[in-house]
Amino acid sequence: MIYERMKEIREYYDNTQLELANILNVSRSTYAGWENGIDNIPLIKLNAFCNYYKISLDYICGLTSIKKCNIINEELDKEIIGRNLKEIRIKFNDTQENTADYIKVDQSNYSKYELGKILINTYPLIEFARHYKVSIDWLCGKKTNSTIN
Numbered sequence: 572m573i574y575e576r577m578k579e580i581r582e583y584y585d586n587t588q589l590e591l592a593n594i595l596n597v598s599r600s601t602y603a604g605w606e607n608g609i610d611n612i613p614l615i616k617l618n619a620f621c622n623y624y625k626i627s628l629d630y631i632c633g634l635t636s637i638k639k640c641n642i643i644n645e646e647l648d649k650e651i652i653g654r655n656l657k658e659i660r661i662k663f664n665d666t667q668e669n670t671a672d673y674i675k676v677d678q679s680n681y682s683k684y685e686l687g688k689i690l691i692n693t694y695p696l697i698e699f700a701r702h703y704k705v706s707i708d709w710l711c712g713k714k715t716n717s718t719i720n
Contacts, residue, residue, distance in 0.1 A: 572633035573617065573693070574608040580624050580631075581606070595619055614693045618647050618711065628707040632697050640708070650687030651712035652696075657685040659703050659710075674698040 581591055592602035595616050604610035612620075621628050622645045629635040660670050671681035674695040684691040691699070700707045 573612060573631055574606050576631045576633070577606050577612075577620060580620075580626060584624065591620070591623075594623055612693055614690060614696060614711075615647060617693055618645075628711060628713065629700075632693075632700070632707055634697075634700060634707060640713075647690065647711055648687075649684075649690040652691060652710055653685045653687035655710045655712065656691070656699065659699075659705050660685070663703060670699070670702075673702045 592599040605612040671678040
């Protein structure tokens with residue numbers, strides 16, 4: 572889903588893969604791997620892509636049809652993301668072990684996500700958002716004013 576929407580957005584704005592690769596500071600082949608669904612795009616690069624086009628993470632990850640957003644903070648903070656992951660998990664009275672199983676990571680890595688020691692990977696974050704029905708933009712601490720486009 573991510574790669575399809577990345578391509579859709581890039582083509583809509585008439586950008587080349589090379590242009591986006593340069594913007595994201597990666598090689599064209601790395602960008603092509605993300606856009607063709609061959610490789611997983613790191614959350615930091617996906618966030619940069621979304622910031623460039625002012626597209627919500629929720630839209631690009633297939634969680635909403637709301638496309639455009641006004642971004643207040645552009646940087647990801649693994650500690651904020653960790654706190655938000657923990658807040659939601661506790662709100663649902665769930666354990667780290669169960670949550671790790673839902674998102675298909677081992678518990679020790681999930682614990683590091685919540686502690687803000689490492690940044691959660693893109694696809695486990697999407698699974699988390701789907702499972703708990705929560706916004707990825709919110710989880711990432713992005714304060715947005717979204718409008719349907």
